[in-house]
Amino acid sequence: MTGGLPRGFRDILPTEARELHAIERTLMGAFAQYGYVPLEPPAVELAEGAVTVDERRMLRFLDRDGRLLALRPDMTTAVARVVAQRYRDANAALRLAYFTPIFREEASMRGSEREYDQAGVELIGDATLRADAEVIALLADALARCGLLAADIDVGHVGFVDGFIAELPAEARQAAGAAAHAGDLVSAIGAARAAGLSADRIAALERGFRYRSTDLADARAGAPAASLRALDTLDTLGPLLEAAGVGGAIRFDLGLIPALPYYTGVVFQVTVPDLGSAIAAGGRYDGLLARFGADRPATGFGIAIPHLHQALVAAGWQAPADSPLLLLAPDGGDGAMTLQVAAALRAAGIAVAIGDVAERAGQDVRRARVVDDAHVEYDGVVRALEAVIAVLTREGRR
Amino acid sequence: MRGFRIALAQGMLLPETRVALAAAGLATDALADGGRRLVVPATDVEYILGRPADVPTHVAHGAADVGIVGKDVLLESDADVLELVDLGYGRCRFVVAAPAGSVDRSLDEYRHLGSLEVATKYPRVAERHFARRGIQVEIIKLSGSVELAPQVGLADWIVDLVSTGRTLAENHLAIVEEIAVCTARLIANRVSYARERERIAALASTLEAWAAAR
Secondary structure, three states, X not given: OOOOOOOOOOOOOHHHHHHHHHHHHHHHHHHXXXXXXXXXXXXXXXXXXXXXXXXXXXXXXXXXXXXXXXXXXXXXXXXXXXXXXXXXXXXXXXXXXXXXXXXXXXOOOOOOOOEEEEEEEEEEOOOOHHHHHHXXXXXXXXXXXXXXXXXXXXXEEHHHHHHHHOOOOXXXXXXXXXXXXXXXXXXXXXXXXXOOOOHHHHHHHHHHHOOEEOOOHHHOOOXXXXXXXXXHHHHHHHHHHHHOOOHHHEEEEOOOOOOOOOOOOEEEEEEOOOOOOOOEEEEEOOOOHHHHOOOOOEEEEEEEHHHHHHHHHHOOOOOOOOOOEEEEEOOOOOOHHHHHXXXXXXXXXXXXXXXXXXXXXXXXXXXEEEEEOOEEEEOOEEXXXXXXXXXXXXXXXX | OOOEEEEEEOOOOHHHHHHHHHHOOOOOHHHOOOOOOOEEEOOOEEEEEEOHHHHXXXXXXXXXXXXXXXHHHHHHHOOOOEEEEEOOOOOEEEEEEEEOOOHHHHHHHHHHHOOEEEXXXXXXXXXXXXXXXXXXXXXXXXXXXXXXXXOOOOOOEEEEEEOOOXXXXXXXXXEEEEEEEEOEEEEEOHHHHHHOHHHHHHHHHHHHHHHHOO
């Protein structure tokens, strides 16, 4: 038999899988503590249903009915569908959390994975700035609980740049906006200049593209009214973030323009040193759910788990140790006594494997040998099961 | 944490890139000695010298914080990087060219056969251009000497990068239309642009002023 996998897919071996499970427990625990409940949509969606991802970035296939399906390209589409179908008339805010693989088509030879885990939350039905502050604070808290300490949080507002673009003649708006989202700031400025935007405005826009600071005072000169409103929003958000306990890590970044076009308000990303991609990103997307038939405000974020894992490992992180695994050497009999002793130990909360294990996945192990149905040899001494349980339980707690 | 890294395209752009970086106050002496080393440490920065087409890849993956490379390379690469400053030098043009005097004939053929064959080293640029124009073409990817393709009957037209147009003329090719004018760009990794904003924004402003004054 020849093995092998399609490019961009890989096996996650036990050591890494244990680490990812530890991250998942920590994140979902943090999300739950803020009232976010888990959502698990199917792995497959109708391909035409997705609006947040370019169709060329989806892994698509035909089923036997001739429908074009796609492996889940992101969670936002699924959340939007669930909200429109099941919670259309809910008045209270809906708080949803997930930790799940997503699938993206990637050109070959880019070194990119086509399947990776993403974790995140969506807060639906709350248009207040308090909601924006809540999700940013939750993101910072969840990452800190995972052990990520050196992270910076950049907070921007898409309304700042949009305010300038709205002043352009209609036919130039699309080109300038698309260039800004694609990161081509040269062409965005060029399109604005060609469309006749005044020199003052151009200078203010260029200053905005480069603006990153703890306050926004120097960003106001020359900006149009709509852009000033975006700055006012960020000015109001600042103290809310302070109150939520994340003031210190925040930088206002007007050059933060997400590649995805559907954001409508406050946006943010989390970065760490020496990693070329953001660990997490998110923001407000108030218009998106309306396209699915449920016009509700929404904000949320996604954490790229491979990047988070990479940053944690680079910082010397190790998965929190489980209690040690006891490798129980059988007695010479037919196995009945060994099975009985193992069952008694497990009933007391000890992890027991009979014989040996080929893959420990970085777990601590202890060894013991079955002597009779109430005794094992542990650490060179024959002891009663109760005594061994007491020793191992104490070690497990450390 | 590693030092600040600048990826530079070896070749035609390098001499003027050195002038630009020196004008921005960066140490560029180390870039002078024949360019055998590919990672060149200098005061405060580290240069990575690579083939032009690899510069966007270095920057997109964060192996370098910023880079200087031609817009022609960026158009063909599709890498996710920020383009911050038009540096103005290294000017060249993407053009569609056809054997002189045969444009009408090939358009006749297009109407007849419904498709043109276009040879190029830049398949993405060519494909995007003809898709935008609504002209159906078959792209033939070559690695060099594209201007020979019409002569030997490999293709009707070519898409190529020209600076003076002399090579086209020598091969009896005429420009059908211009696709884009390309100059050198300062590019940045998205995360570096956030984390090293002060430094990169200052570099961008200085280089912009330098380019405008030339």
